[in-house]
Amino acid sequence: MVITKEDVLKVIDKIVEVIRENKEYLTELDSAIGDADHGINMDRGFEAVKQKLATIPENSDIGTILKTVGMTLVSTVGGASGPLYGTAFMRAGQAVQGKTELTEEDVVKIFEAALQGIKDRGKAQAGDKTMIDSIEPAYKALKESLENNIALPEALKRAVNAAKEGMEYTKNISARKGRASYLGERSIGHIDPGATSSYLMIKALADVINLL
Amino acid sequence: MVGIVLVSHSRKIVEGVFELVNQMTRGKVPIGIAGGTPDGRLGTDAAEIVEQVKKVDRGEGVVVLVDIGSAVMSAQTAVELLGEEYEGKVKIADAPLVEGAVAAAVEASIGSDFEKVLTVAEEAKKMNKL
Numbered sequence: 283m284v285i286t287k288e289d290v291l292k293v294i295d296k297i298v299e300v301i302r303e304n305k306e307y308l309t310e311l312d313s314a315i316g317d318a319d320h321g322i323n324m325d326r327g328f329e330a331v332k333q334k335l336a337t338i339p340e341n342s343d344i345g346t347i348l349k350t351v352g353m354t355l356v357s358t359v360g361g362a363s364g365p366l367y368g369t370a371f372m373r374a375g376q377a378v379q380g381k382t383e384l385t386e387e388d389v390v391k392i393f394e395a396a397l398q399g400i401k402d403r404g405k406a407q408a409g410d411k412t413m414i415d416s417i418e419p420a421y422k423a424l425k426e427s428l429e430n431n432i433a434l435p436e437a438l439k440r441a442v443n444a445a446k447e448g449m450e451y452t453k454n455i456s457a458r459k460g461r462a463s464y465l466g467e468r469s470i471g472h473i474d475p476g477a478t479s480s481y482l483m484i485k486a487l488a489d490v491i492n493l494l
Numbered sequence: 495m496v497g498i499v500l501v502s503h504s505r506k507i508v509e510g511v512f513e514l515v516n517q518m519t520r521g522k523v524p525i526g527i528a529g530g531t532p533d534g535r536l537g538t539d540a541a542e543i544v545e546q547v548k549k550v551d552r553g554e555g556v557v558v559l560v561d562i563g564s565a566v567m568s569a570q571t572a573v574e575l576l577g578e579e580y581e582g583k584v585k586i587a588d589a590p591l592v593e594g595a596v597a598a599a600v601e602a603s604i605g606s607d608f609e610k611v612l613t614v615a616e617e618a619k620k621m622n623k624l
């Protein structure tokens with residue numbers, strides 16, 4: 283399966299839409315264990331992405347598009363999720379520099395680069411109650427499925443399920459990174475907002491690819 | 495002279511620290527501030543930090559002071575974005591924002607070099623208050 287530049291732009295549009303629809307929900311999750319701004323931050327960032335992408339040259343490759351998304355997020359989101367998701371998209375862009383089409387392997391590379399970027403930036407690991415708890419299981423499920431010759435749309439569905447499980451798991455653990463870590467044990471019982479926005483983005487990707 | 499950039503989630507915090515530090519050094523030290531988002535919310539903007547580093551750079555290095563949360567990660571992102579040209583010339587001090595800024599600025603104002611300003615800023619975290 284080949285993913286075109288147009289498909290990538292469709293995925294980004296879908297993410298913008300899903301974040302907008304979940305703005306209140308994400309903020310509500312952040313009000314329980316943070317500072318009640320995650321939905322506002324993310325929506326502000328992805329609205330800016332939408333505007334920015336409308337102005338980039340027609341012939342931009344996928345790497346440039348993803349890097350532009352990252353650059354826009356680092357300067358408009360505001361909260362910790364800004365440099366984290368911003369770095370993720372910039373690293374993903376570097377991983378597919380110059381490409382106008384993506385293969386299955388490129389999608390894996392994108393996930394790998396994004397995850398590594400978030401880890402480099404935030405120094406968190408799986409189990410710290412962050413976005414990594416959704417993204418890492420999704421990455422592993424995707425990679426394993428593709429290695430077993432499962433087609434990309436189905437492999438992405440499995441990645442979404444893994445992300446969802448990871449997101450739900452954050453409810454049972456206490457935060458060791460980010461603002462919620464100030465609450466320690468008292469953060470147990472609440473789903474992490476960043477793990478939720480990551481799940482939503484991965485789901486947006488899978489939904490668009492499954493409709494192609 | 496070594497430049498200094500102050501980074502916080504809150505614009506008011508960096509404006510306040512700037513006022514305090516600038517008075518002590520009588521405007522001699524180039525000090526930049528980055529705080530809040532372009533649309534006036536609490537938050538940090540890596541692109542603004544990049545701009546401020548460039549603005550206060552006099553060729554002798556720039557020390558960045560940060561407070562908490564995204565200030566640290568945005569400053570690290572900014573250092574990465576500044577790239578090779580700034581490698582080794584811009585560093586984030588592992589120091590408290592207010593105390594570190596005062597120590598760094600006073601040190602810079604007497605003409606100390608980059609490494610010295612950075613060290614003095616980082617020593618501020620060991621300062622006993624009582």
Ligand SMILES: Nc1ncnc2c1ncn2[C@@H]1O[C@H](COP(=O)(O)OP(=O)(O)O)[C@@H](O)[C@H]1O
Pocket residue numbers: 312316317319320323324360361362363364366400403404405406411412413414459460461474475476477563564
């Ligand atoms: N060091 C980190 N590593 C990975 N993810 C993190 C880290 N710190 C915070 N996060 C994620 O960021 C989310 C909070 O984002 P947001 O509310 O936008 O930023 P802030 O905490 O600055 O208000 C958390 O729910 C968590 O998933």
Ligand SMILES: [Mg+2]
Pocket residue numbers: 312316317318319320361461
């Ligand atoms: Mg928040």
